Amino acid sequence: MANQYVPMLKLRLKRIEKGLTQGELARRVGVSQNALSMCELGVHFPRKKTLDKLAEVLDCKIADLI
Secondary structure (H helix, E strand, C coil), rough: CCCCCCCCCCHHHHHHHHCCCHHHHHHHCCCCCHHHHHHHCCCCCCCCHHHHHHHHHHCCCCCHCC
C-alpha cells in the first residue's frame, strides 16, 4: 500500500534555516525526535496542535511547513 503522506521537506528546510537539530526542535515542540523525523520523512503527518507549535517555534505560518 502506498504511503499517504509526502515528506515534509519544507519543515526540514525551515528547521535547518533556523539552525536547529531535530532533537532541539522536538524538545521545543514537545514531541520525540523520532516523531519529528517521521514527519520530515513523510511516514506520519503531525496533528494540528503540533503543527501550530512547529510554526510558533520556527516563527512561520503552517503553510510554510507543508
